[in-house]
Amino acid sequence: VKRNNVAIRDGRFSPDGRVIGTAGYNGIVNIWDVESGQKLNRIVAAKSGRSANCVRFVSNGSESGNEMLVGCEDRRIVQFDLRLKQQENDAFDGCSDAVLVYESHQGSVNSVVFIDEGRKFVSSSEDRSLRVWEYGIPVVIKYIAEPEMYSMPITALHPNGKVMCCQSMNNEVVSYGIRESDRFRKNVKKCFRGHLVAGYACGLSFSPDGSILASADSIGRTFLWDWKTTKLLNCIPSHDKVCIDVDWHPTIPNLLATCSWDATIKLWQ
Numbered sequence: 001v002k003r004n005n006v007a008i009r010d011g012r013f014s015p016d017g018r019v020i021g022t023a024g025y026n027g028i029v030n031i032w033d034v035e036s037g038q039k040l041n042r043i044v045a046a047k048s049g050r051s052a053n054c055v056r057f058v059s060n061g062s063e064s065g066n067e068m069l070v071g072c073e074d075r076r077i078v079q080f081d082l083r084l085k086q087q088e089n090d091a092f093d094g095c096s097d098a099v100l101v102y103e104s105h106q107g108s109v110n111s112v113v114f115i116d117e118g119r120k121f122v123s124s125s126e127d128r129s130l131r132v133w134e135y136g137i138p139v140v141i142k143y144i145a146e147p148e149m150y151s152m153p154i155t156a157l158h159p160n161g162k163v164m165c166c167q168s169m170n171n172e173v174v175s176y177g178i179r180e181s182d183r184f185r186k187n188v189k190k191c192f193r194g195h196l197v198a199g200y201a202c203g204l205s206f207s208p209d210g211s212i213l214a215s216a217d218s219i220g221r222t223f224l225w226d227w228k229t230t231k232l233l234n235c236i237p238s239h240d241k242v243c244i245d246v247d248w249h250p251t252i253p254n255l256l257a258t259c260s261w262d263a264t265i266k267l268w269q
Contacts, residue, residue, distance in 0.1 A: 010054045014065040021068060023052035029070055031082065041082055043097075046072035054111050058135070060118025067099070069121065071109035077102035077123055077133075102138045104131055110153035110201065113164060115178050122164060122178070124152045130166070130176070132184060142184050144176070153201035158227075159210040163190070169198050173215060173225075194232050195223045203245035208253050216243040222258050222268070238266060 010023040019040060020032045027046030030039055045052045050073040058067040070078045079100040107126030114121045114135070123131050128149050132142035152174070154167035162182075165175045175190035177183075195202075195217045202216035212233065215223045220239035225232055239260035249255035256268045 009051055012055050012057060014057045015059040016065050018065070021055040021057065023055045023070060025051040027052050027072065029055050029068075029080075043070070043080055045070040045078050045080075046076075047074040050074040053109060056112045056114065056121075058118060059114065060135070069102075069112050071112045071123060073108040075103065075105045075107060075109060075125070077105075077109055077112060079136075100136065100138050102133055104140045105129070110151070111155045113155045113157050115157060115161070115164065117161070122155065124155055124166065126151055126153075128152075130184070144184055146186075154204050156204040156206060159206055159208065163187070165190075165192075165204055165206075165213065167197055167202060167204050167215065171196055171198055173204065173213065190230060192223075192225045192230055194235070195221065200242055200244065202243065203247070205247045205256075207248050208250060214246045214248065214256060216246045216258065218242050220260060220262075222246055222256070236268065238268070239264065 006024045006026045008022045008024055012021050018034055020034055021029055023029050027050050029043040029045045029052050031041035033040055052070050052072055054071040056069045057065055066083050067081050078098045081099050105125040105127055109123055109125050111124045112121055119135055121133055121135055128151050130144040131140045134141055150169040152166035152168050156165050162179050163175050164178050165173050168174050173192035175187045177185055177187055192213060195215050197218055200218040202218060205214045211227055213225045213227050217223060220241055220243050222236040222238045222243055224234040238258050239262050241260050241262040243258055243260045246258045254269050257265060259265045
């Protein structure tokens with residue numbers, strides 16, 4: 001797909017893998033057909049001059065792949081239903097065509113991650129807070145902010161669905177228990193250190209079995225930690241410039257992809 005005229009901030013597959021949603025710095029989310037590369041929908045998600053920072057497809061029930069959330073620089077999280085408009089020329093408007101708008105953050109919304117089998121989601125922001133929402137109800141049900149918290153632009157859900165990890169701008173990966181019994185408390189025993197990410201939204205990814213946590217790094221390295229012990233397993237000098245994201249293959253457990261500002265994508269075994 002080469003028909004984007006602006007830099008892409010984020011991209012995600014739909015749950016069935018048939019389409020890709022890309023969020024751009026111009027505030028527009030485009031929906032692309034994976035097989036043909038054709039643009040299916042165009043969504044003006046953010047207000048004029050603001051970027052669309054992240055896009056996440058709903059993966060719960062009949063809404064799976066049809067509804068999505070877009071986190072925006074204008075402090076909003078906007079919910080869209082792709083079934084409302086099926087033609088590329090019928091662009092969605094972030095104000096008039098939004099199914100719901102979630103507003104509470106006091107800064108740019110950096111990430112959104114679904115939890116509790118898609119019934120809830122957690123958002124992170126430049127306001128140095130985490131907020132928990134019931135999907136479909138634009139009211140915060142849990143507000144997480146502490147004086148020692150840093151901005152956490154990247155979040156990742158552990159495959160067991162019980163823990164969420166956040167890339168903190170003080171060069172740590174911190175974790176929170178997200179079950180009702182855990183009350184979204186920080187788990188001080190699950191803190192991963194050694195990498196440098198301050199000032200960069202470097203990605204996180206869990207291996208399919210959840211045994212290894214991988215993180216990108218601002219000086220081109222890839223870090224691998226043992227999830228159970230938090231010990232560093234490997235530090236790979238993977239790129240010449242910032243390693244901005246990392247992702248495990250969903251079905252091949254020993255295959256890891258990294259991408260960088262040096263314009264390369266690498267696969268590691």
